[in-house]
Amino acid sequence: MAYRQYMLVCGGTGCESGKSDEIYKRLIAEADAQGVKDAVQIVKTGCFGFCEKGPIVKVLPEESFYVEVKPDDAKEIIAEQAVKGREVKRLLYDKSTRKSNNKIDDIEFYQKQFRIVLRNCGVINPENIEEYIARDGYAALEKALFQMKGEDVIAELKTAGLRGRGGAGFPTWLKWDLTRKAPGDVKYIICNADEGDPGAYMDRSTIEGDPHSVLEAMALAGYAIGSNKGYVYIRAEYPLAIDRLKIAIAQAKEYGLLGDDILGSGFSFDVEIRLGAGAFVCGEETALMRSLEGNRGMPVPKPPFPAISGLWKKPTVINNVETLANIPVIITKGGAWFAKIGTEKSTGTKVFALTGKVNNSGLVEVPMGTTLREIIFDIGGGIRGGKKFKGVQTGGPSGGIIVEKDLDAPISYESLAALGSMMGSGGMIVMDEDDCVVDVSKFYMEFCVDESCGKCAPCRIGTNQMHDILDRITKGKGEEADLARLERIGKAMTKASLCMLGGSAANPTLSTIRHFREEYLAHIRDKKCLTGKCKDLVTYSIDPSKCIGCTLCAKKCPVPCIAGERKQAHVIDASRCVKCGECYAVCKFGAVVKN
Amino acid sequence: MERRDKLLSWLHEAQERSGRNYLDPKDLAAAGKRFGLTGAELRGVASYYSMYSLKPRGRHLIRVCDSPVCRMLGSAGVLEALGGALGIDGEGTDAEGRFTLETCQCLGHCASAPVVAVDGTVHADSGPDGIRSVLASLREADESSSTLGGGGRGD
Numbered sequence: 004m005a006y007r008q009y010m011l012v013c014g015g016t017g018c019e020s021g022k023s024d025e026i027y028k029r030l031i032a033e034a035d036a037q038g039v040k041d042a043v044q045i046v047k048t049g050c051f052g053f054c055e056k057g058p059i060v061k062v063l064p065e066e067s068f069y070v071e072v073k074p075d076d077a078k079e080i081i082a083e084q085a086v087k088g089r090e091v092k093r094l095l096y097d098k099s100t101r102k103s104n105n106k107i108d109d110i111e112f113y114q115k116q117f118r119i120v121l122r123n124c125g126v127i128n129p130e131n132i133e134e135y136i137a138r139d140g141y142a143a144l145e146k147a148l149f150q151m152k153g154e155d156v157i158a159e160l161k162t163a164g165l166r167g168r169g170g171a172g173f174p175t176w177l178k179w180d181l182t183r184k185a186p187g188d189v190k191y192i193i194c195n196a197d198e199g200d201p202g203a204y205m206d207r208s209t210i211e212g213d214p215h216s217v218l219e220a221m222a223l224a225g226y227a228i229g230s231n232k233g234y235v236y237i238r239a240e241y242p243l244a245i246d247r248l249k250i251a252i253a254q255a256k257e258y259g260l261l262g263d264d265i266l267g268s269g270f271s272f273d274v275e276i277r278l279g280a281g282a283f284v285c286g287e288e289t290a291l292m293r294s295l296e297g298n299r300g301m302p303v304p305k306p307p308f309p310a311i312s313g314l315w316k317k318p319t320v321i322n323n324v325e326t327l328a329n330i331p332v333i334i335t336k337g338g339a340w341f342a343k344i345g346t347e348k349s350t351g352t353k354v355f356a357l358t359g360k361v362n363n364s365g366l367v368e369v370p371m372g373t374t375l376r377e378i379i380f381d382i383g384g385g386i387r388g389g390k391k392f393k394g395v396q397t398g399g400p401s402g403g404i405i406v407e408k409d410l411d412a413p414i415s416y417e418s419l420a421a422l423g424s425m426m427g428s429g430g431m432i433v434m435d436e437d438d439c440v441v442d443v444s445k446f447y448m449e450f451c452v453d454e455s456c457g458k459c460a461p462c463r464i465g466t467n468q469m470h471d472i473l474d475r476i477t478k479g480k481g482e483e484a485d486l487a488r489l490e491r492i493g494k495a496m497t498k499a500s501l502c503m504l505g506g507s508a509a510n511p512t513l514s515t516i517r518h519f520r521e522e523y524l525a526h527i528r529d530k531k532c533l534t535g536k537c538k539d540l541v542t543y544s545i546d547p548s549k550c551i552g553c554t555l556c557a558k559k560c561p562v563p564c565i566a567g568e569r570k571q572a573h574v575i576d577a578s579r580c581v582k583c584g585e586c587y588a589v590c591k592f593g594a595v596v597k598n
Numbered sequence: 599m600e601r602r603d604k605l606l607s608w609l610h611e612a613q614e615r616s617g618r619n620y621l622d623p624k625d626l627a628a629a630g631k632r633f634g635l636t637g638a639e640l641r642g643v644a645s646y647y648s649m650y651s652l653k654p655r656g657r658h659l660i661r662v663c664d665s666p667v668c669r670m671l672g673s674a675g676v677l678e679a680l681g682g683a684l685g686i687d688g689e690g691t692d693a694e695g696r697f698t699l700e701t702c703q704c705l706g707h708c709a710s711a712p713v714v715a716v717d718g719t720v721h722a723d724s725g726p727d728g729i730r731s732v733l734a735s736l737r738e739a740d741e742s743s744s745t746l747g748g749g750g751r752g753d
Binding site (some may be wrong): 016019020023055056057064198199200201202208239240241242276277279280281282294295297298299300356357358359360364365366394406415430432434438443446447450453454456464 | 601602603604605606607609610633642643646647649650658664665667669670671695702703704705706707708709710711713715720721722729
């Protein structure tokens with residue numbers, strides 16, 4: 004019997020931690036209790052991307068888009084929509100009320116998006132292979148196996164112009180072609196799902212929402228280069244993605260889409276999962292392969308490149324999750340179709356994780372060539388709390404900050420590099436006027452110190468040196484010559500480090516010095532942090548005209564260094580103040596002044 | 599002898615089995631036999647990765663994400679609030695060995711920052727209120743597990 008209605012409940016980790024699983028179960032229970040269980044199918048899908056407003060429930064065919072749903076709303080959704088056919092207005096995403104309906108395409112968050120990688124996320128149940136197949140899943144593999152030779156698959160990728168989405172932008176077809184032509188009988192395919200870049204989570208969502216797209220692409224890669232074995236190396240911090248991947252592999256084997264003699268073609272391909280254990284540098288391909296083999300995951304010099312000598316010294320193709328998820332669509336629709344999207348040298352789309360001080364955080368997929376301004380202000384809805392935009396960090400700890408005047412640059416690998424940042428894996432962290440760039444640069448350097456594997460001196464020593472200098476600047480102990488020192492060490496690390504962790508670790512600092520030299524100088528010369536983020540540079544005082552002498556601050560002060568009689572203005576002894584900020588936080592009269 | 603590419607997964611499982619979120623020397627010895635590795639090789643691998651511990655931790659592991667996005671949105675306050683509630687100063691394990699509090703790198707839930715993972719499960723928007731309910735449920739779970747005889751004291 005056909006269902007009259009479909010309710011899609013987001014099952015991404017973000018929404019799950021917002022109790023979407025309970026919403027899903029309550030909807031099923033309510034549909035049963037209210038006698039409509041044969042009329043409504045309730046499905047748990049992958050991430051809709053609009054994480055800011057989760058948990059999300061979408062109802063078809065009405066296309067009602069419900070946001071911030073709670074388990075207690077289940078009863079009303081079933082009673083109103085499934086039984087009476089009326090939308091639950093209070094749960095609709097309200098910013099589009101100017102429109103008569105509330106379709107997903109009318110919501111500004113989705114208007115400029117174009118979904119290839121995320122095509123099935125929020126549409127299908129990722130734990131059911133039949134839903135993937137119903138959306139042309141595994142059609143590309145079938146087409147390749149029966150209508151194309153290995154080199155045809157590679158030629159299609161060349162026409163498409165697909166480049167690595169992990170950040171470096173190396174042409175995917177060339178990687179495959181080199182590996183195909185490398186001598187050797189045993190070759191491997193690796194999916195790099197070790198997404199450690201702070202602020203980036205597109206790979207997690209892709210696997211959680213559409214695991215088969217990655218598996219299908221790996222099988223295509225195996226067929227194209229002559230490999231029968233693939234590994235997904237995924238970080239252990241992503242348990243839901245690991246579970247979905249396990250289910251997908253088992254189902255694909257059951258359906259004869261992985262394993263021996265796929266679809267009777269004579270081609271065999273198997274995929275296994277290997278887990279990381281918390282080391283950022285394992286996202287670097289040579290380190291990843293050492294870790295996959297069961298060693299300390301440290302990078303080794305290139306060449307030889309993985310295409311010649313990779314996993315267990317065999318020729319290996321190693322592609323990132325997002326890169327792979329594009330490939331089945333390219334094979335099905337053709338490379339020429341794909342090449343029409345985006346810019347001339349950066350074709351297709353890119354998924355960004357838009358986070359930080361922006362109104363609509365979430366995952367967005369846009370054609371290359373879209374501007375940063377469109378992403379942050381149109382899709383992202385601008386800056387939280389009406390604050391002023393300060394900068395956006397792309398490329399995480401390897402990238403740089405991009406400022407207001409450059410926001411209209413169309414996004415491509417080349418344009419972001421020209422702006423002193425990089426595409427990176429797609430993290431986009433928005434900062435507002437309250438964020439201190441020196442402090443943020445110190446965070447990133449601290450991250451690189453933590454994650455440096457210690458094998459090569461430029462990275463091991465350089466990150467520590469740069470961190471120490473940044474640290475003393477934030478404490479008011481910097482000197483002007485420190486800026487030149489940071490630049491000199493940064494340049495040396497960029498040139499001499501063994502891998503891109505060290506090679507790019509200086510970027511956030513160098514780019515903030517370039518754009519915000521005055522702010523660095525304020526920390527150094529005036530010992531002032533204009534945002535108040537650098538605690539050591541902040542002084543607290545009490546405005547006697549506002550203080551009513553309630554004594555609350557004096558009671559809370561841990562030193563204590565606040566004196567004053569009841570109902571008299573209080574005074575902070577700045578020489579003993581530890582700058583904990585308690586007095587500032589507890590004062591109800593705005594009498595404690597931070598500057 | 600098993601090929602060592604399964605070592606990392608095996609260590610994760612051993613750590614979970616230990617009940618104290620660490621790699622017991624007995625487990626390391628077993629891994630040595632299974633994968634044909636020396637103690638030095640194993641400790642080399644185990645000490646390299648931040649998710650493994652060679653020292654016993656609490657029965658429940660609380661990891662506070664300390665990556666830039668979570669920091670910008672208040673992770674320091676979350677760590678402080680948790681530490682205050684659990685009687686842990688900064689990072690470490692409480693006296694009863696029930697909870698270990700530590701910071702970690704990006705958990706990949708930046709749109710819901712700040713986030714905290716409790717025994718691997720991510721809790722989004724873990725402001726002070728969110729975290730209080732998490733703690734309450736954890737205490738309950740921990741008490742029922744100890745009355746059932748699961749996880750004792752002592753290292």
